[in-house]
Amino acid sequence: MRDFVSSYLAAYGLSDLQLNQIILAVDEVVANLIIHANHEDESQFLDLRLTVDDQVFEIEIEDDSKSSYQPSLYKEPDLQEHIRIGKKGGVGMTLVNRIMDRVEFTTTGTHNVCRLYKRIV
Amino acid sequence: MKINQQTTENTLTLSLDGELDASSSVLLDTELTKPEVLDYKKVLIDCQRLNYISSAGLGVFISHLQRFQDANVKLVFFNMQEKVHNVFEILGLDALMTIVPSEAEATAI
Numbered sequence: 016m017r018d019f020v021s022s023y024l025a026a027y028g029l030s031d032l033q034l035n036q037i038i039l040a041v042d043e044v045v046a047n048l049i050i051h052a053n054h055e056d057e058s059q060f061l062d063l064r065l066t067v068d069d070q071v072f073e074i075e076i077e078d079d080s081k082s083s084y085q086p087s088l089y090k091e092p093d094l095q096e097h098i099r100i101g102k103k104g105g106v107g108m109t110l111v112n113r114i115m116d117r118v119e120f121t122t123t124g125t126h127n128v129c130r131l132y133k134r135i136v
Numbered sequence: 137m138k139i140n141q142q143t144t145e146n147t148l149t150l151s152l153d154g155e156l157d158a159s160s161s162v163l164l165d166t167e168l169t170k171p172e173v174l175d176y177k178k179v180l181i182d183c184q185r186l187n188y189i190s191s192a193g194l195g196v197f198i199s200h201l202q203r204f205q206d207a208n209v210k211l212v213f214f215n216m217q218e219k220v221h222n223v224f225e226i227l228g229l230d231a232l233m234t235i236v237p238s239e240a241e242a243t244a245i
Contacts, residue, residue: 017155017188035188035219036226042190046158094198094232103165103199106227107191113226 016045016063023065024072029135037072037133040114043107044076044129052080052127070136071116076129083122084129139167147243148173151182156193165196174207180242184215189223197233210234214242 017038024034045061053059062077089112092105112118117132137160138153156164173179181197197211204211213235216224224230236242 031219032222035222039188039190039223042157046190046192049158094228097198098201098232101199101202103195104191106194106198110191110223110226 017042019063020065020074024067024135027067027072027135033135036114037135040111040131040133041074041076043111044131047084047107048076048078048080048129051082051084052078067135070134072131072133072135074131076131078127079125080127081125083127084120086118086120137163139163141167143176146177147180148176148178149180149182151185153185155188156186156196157188157190158192161190161192161196164193165199168196168200174204174209176209178210178212178245179204180239181211181213182215182239183213183217183220186217186220189220194223194227194229198229201233210245212236212242212245214239 020038020041021034024037029037041063045063048061049055053061062075064075064077066073089108092109094106096102097105111131115131115133117130119130121128121130137155140151140153142149142151150167152164154160167173201211211234213233214237216235221230221235224233224235234245236245
């Protein structure tokens with residue numbers, strides 16, 4: 016997946032930093048969906064669709080799962096508290112939200128779509 | 137992801153080689169969880185060949201930091217690539233962890 020996004024964006028001459036950020040944001044969403052939507056079942060699939068339109072990178076990531084991510088339940092993590100209690104997870108969506116210009120989740124029945132947008136320069 | 141180890145009397149240096157993501161971070165977690173890691177005064181993480189880190193990799197370091205502090209073991213990162221350092225910065229982890237440019241500075245801490 017990271018190679019796929021990277022080779023797609025190769026034509027756009029992004030800096031190392033920006034390319035890495037976009038790949039990371041996509042990776043975080045995909046990793047979450049593999050765990051929470053597909054339950055790490057290797058026979059399950061996710062669909063990715065990427066475009067760059069008018070200097071805006073857009074990716075749609077679709078899954079078919081009864082459960083869907085609820086962005087309204089998102090809370091900013093308290094990192095010092097994470098360190099104190101030795102918490103391992105819970106910062107992936109923070110990276111996505113801070114890197115991307117816009118993050119949307121929509122659900123129709125068992126069909127969930129995550130859309131990420133980022134202006135590239 | 138490969139993890140190479142080097143030890144002196146007081147220092148354990150782990151050199152990370154490759155990409156630290158949801159699957160490979162398990163390897164690192166296993167290394168850092170070993171009780172003998174706390175026998176050293178310092179654990180240095182050489183990031184020169186670390187090409188990528190995701191939240192799962194960051195989470196491994198976050199989850200061990202307090203345990204290291206309680207045991208008086210310093211955790212120091214060095215030789216970090218700019219794009220990897222940027223990921224620490226996005227979360228503000230660069231202010232909570234010790235990251236220095238070179239091995240010489242890591243050794244001097």
